[in-house]
Amino acid sequence: MFGIVVADSWEYPFWPVLFSIFVLAAIGLFVQKARLVALGVLLFAFGFANQSFQLRFIPETDLRNFVAEDPQIVSLTGRLATTPEHRVSKIDAKERWRSTVELAVSEIEIDDATQNVTGKVLVSASRRLAGSYYVGRRVRVSGVLSRPLIEHAEGMFPYREYLSRHNVHFQLRTKSARDWRMLDEAVPPSMPYSVRFQRWAREALAKSLGEEDDSVRLL
Template identity: 30%
Template sequence: MKHPLVAVALCYAAGIVLADQFELPLAAMVVWALVVGGVALAWERGSRWLLGLLLVLAGAINGTLATAILSPFDLRVLMGDEPRLATVRGRLCETPIERVYEQDERESWRTTAFVEVKWVQFGQGSWERAVGRIMVRTPDKLGDEYFGGQAVQVYGVLGPPPRASAPGLFDYQAYLRRRGVYYQLQTRGSNDWQIFESGRRFHRPWSDRFTHWARETLARGLPERDETFELLCAMTLGMRTGLSGEVAVPFMRSGTMHVFAISGLHVALVAGILMAVLRLVRVPRTACSLVVIPLLWGYTAATG
């Protein structure tokens, strides 16, 4: 049988799609998966079709688990759908992403961060245990002391993300929901942020250290860090921090904005360069694969 894993992937993906489109009972699906698995072991003739059904159920169970409320401290239980003033404590899932925008010839910074919430305080109430991931929007630039893994406390308006403004348009709320994010916290500025557990020492993630080193390396020999340098960082490292709207607009209008996202094309180019260099110094092909594959994983992890 040619390409046997294609059928496996399609069945599993079908289950994930079903879980995304419909609200499926988790317990019933687990029972059905056990029944189907048992029948597949006992009935050899129909095992192929039953295994396909089992893969669909496995995908549906996995998709449902990603969105199901499993804890009494889930933010969806504590919060509801109405925006509320809240202070949250938790850990940064990754280093905050900063963007610069231009409006009326003035630059403004916006920062987006994802926080794994551990505690929440509504208004002036008491602190409550909480479980969930939120997105934090800040109309300002945060300091370098904020990075992935850092314990933080943030104050703002907590509420559901905005839905699509019209049918058929991009639904940001649905996009965040698929990432396990059901609420966003809107702050007024960087003053609403505090480092929690300031006595502990947190180490900056290796991906941040790599991108900092790569950025400094790319800047060597350049007279200044101008728009050309920011374009180079965006195309090679996926860093669009200093990519202003004036530079990005031509790419958006020409439909080539995707060149700034690290994609299969970037990975293929990096793999080709690494393979060419290793083959140039006469490294065997098998050894090249053992070196290139881990480096590619590291590159994709560091650049997002």
């Protein structure tokens, strides 16, 4: 944990730390008296190296190498890395749904030019996505791609930093159902048991309550 905290605030070359991990592992393996100390330092070095790699090493195919800082209209192809989460609010007595889901991107199209890329994007829809969308589905979505907002005042939630820690560096905002297209309808992947259980639990709760209230619908 301490190594992760230090890596967040102190930039240091990744490879020397990785080399030190192997040295410490060798010391701990062959020198019994130094084994406990070597183990503690090894845990620190491993946490530091892993966090440094995640924060500062950018592969050639990473989305960040292909997308400008300004918002752009793009089309993304990939697999859903999560099952959509839903939020509902009431404005003027009308329900407004919003869904968000992480997409593991494999291809991006900008101005009719297509590139193979890697990276995750947080995709949002101003509606409740259908139950056919779940983790593992291959989709193509179009919308406005942009960087997450940064906090403008002290004490505000650092949303961009939060997403970055989850290896998400962009958001895609979609407008309508036409922006979403399923690419594996002929042979869809099996639904994970966790998703099946969640939906079964939602239906069971709705039956016991006699209706599907807001808390149940958000499951």
